[in-house]
Amino acid sequence: MLLIECPYCGVERPELEFRCGGEAHIARPEDPSGKTDEEWAEFLYMRTNTKGVYAERWRHIHGCGRFFNAVRDTVSDKFLKIYKAGEPMPDLASLAKEAGK
Amino acid sequence: MANPLYQPDAAEEPVLSLPAISMLKAAPLGRFSFRGRKAAQDAAAKALGFDLPQQPLTAAESSGKAALWLGPDEWLLLAPEDDTEALQAAMTQAIGDAPHALVDISHRQEALIVTGDKAEWLLNSGIPIDLDVSAFPVGMVTRTLFHKAPVMLWRIGDDSFVVEAWGSFMDYVAGLLAEPATELQAA
Numbered sequence: 661m662l663l664i665e666c667p668y669c670g671v672e673r674p675e676l677e678f679r680c681g682g683e684a685h686i687a688r689p690e691d692p693s694g695k696t697d698e699e700w701a702e703f704l705y706m707r708t709n710t711k712g713v714y715a716e717r718w719r720h721i722h723g724c725g726r727f728f729n730a731v732r733d734t735v736s737d738k739f740l741k742i743y744k745a746g747e748p749m750p751d752l753a754s755l756a757k758e759a760g761k
Numbered sequence: 762m763a764n765p766l767y768q769p770d771a772a773e774e775p776v777l778s779l780p781a782i783s784m785l786k787a788a789p790l791g792r793f794s795f796r797g798r799k800a801a802q803d804a805a806a807k808a809l810g811f812d813l814p815q816q817p818l819t820a821a822e823s824s825g826k827a828a829l830w831l832g833p834d835e836w837l838l839l840a841p842e843d844d845t846e847a848l849q850a851a852m853t854q855a856i857g858d859a860p861h862a863l864v865d866i867s868h869r870q871e872a873l874i875v876t877g878d879k880a881e882w883l884l885n886s887g888i889p890i891d892l893d894v895s896a897f898p899v900g901m902v903t904r905t906l907f908h909k910a911p912v913m914l915w916r917i918g919d920d921s922f923v924v925e926a927w928g929s930f931m932d933y934v935a936g937l938l939a940e941p942a943t944e945l946q947a948a
């Protein structure tokens with residue numbers, strides 16, 4: 661079973677306690693009504709869907725209930741970095757290099 | 762070891778009563794879900810008479826009440842059933858206008874007291890986290906999953922746990938917990 665560390669609880673827990681919330685660091689437009697339909701659709705639906713190192717939102721739904729962010733290699737399913745919500749996105753290229761990719 | 766807050770309910774039959782393990786339904790208890798930032802937390806501490814635990818997965822107990830860390834800004838507060846209303850009034854008054862949520866969930870959850878040499882083994886039949894006392898020491902509290910039901914688990918002694926589940930899930934949790942114990946009876 662995949663073990664994931666929760667940055668709020670500070671412990672590793674089985675994957676069952678977590679839910680993935682899709683790509684991280686997508687900011688909601690500050691002025692939604694000023695956006696065209698295409699721009700709004702882009703914000704709502706379009707994701708990079710990287711094969712490789714990817715920053716995602718995760719939620720410890722059956723634990724502390726908090727959202728956090730994680731960098732995961734979508735090929736090997738390895739978590740490369742876990743950080744709290746609100747912290748800046750780490751440099752994905754250097755994380756990928758550290759992981760030997 | 763027993764916890765003063767969790768007393769067996771004398772009106773209920775034991776769910777399980779074996780030499781290596783006993784499982785008892787706990788008597789009704791006052792429970793609150795409390796959420797709030799620093800200002801509300803400080804005021805809540807005054808009303809409770811002790812600080813809310815800030816260390817993840819820990820609990821604080823004093824004068825018959827307890828506060829259990831469930832999240833960075835979320836606690837479960839426990840008090841004897843008769844003190845529920847008084848505690849709610851005291852908390853509401855102390856916190857005043859500071860943004861917070863204080864919800865009486867006394868009847869949302871029920872508790873099982875699981876005690877015995879085989880308690881860890883029995884709980885691990887449905888909870889995939891390490892319950893050895895070195896990894897899950899006495900006093901540790903967490904929400905997790907028991908099979909498919911969300912539960913709260915609090916270790917109140919070396920071989921003693923409290924399992925809280927929502928009322929409508931309790932038959933499922935108690936039933937599935939009693940199941941592996943038939944293995945002990947057979948042995």
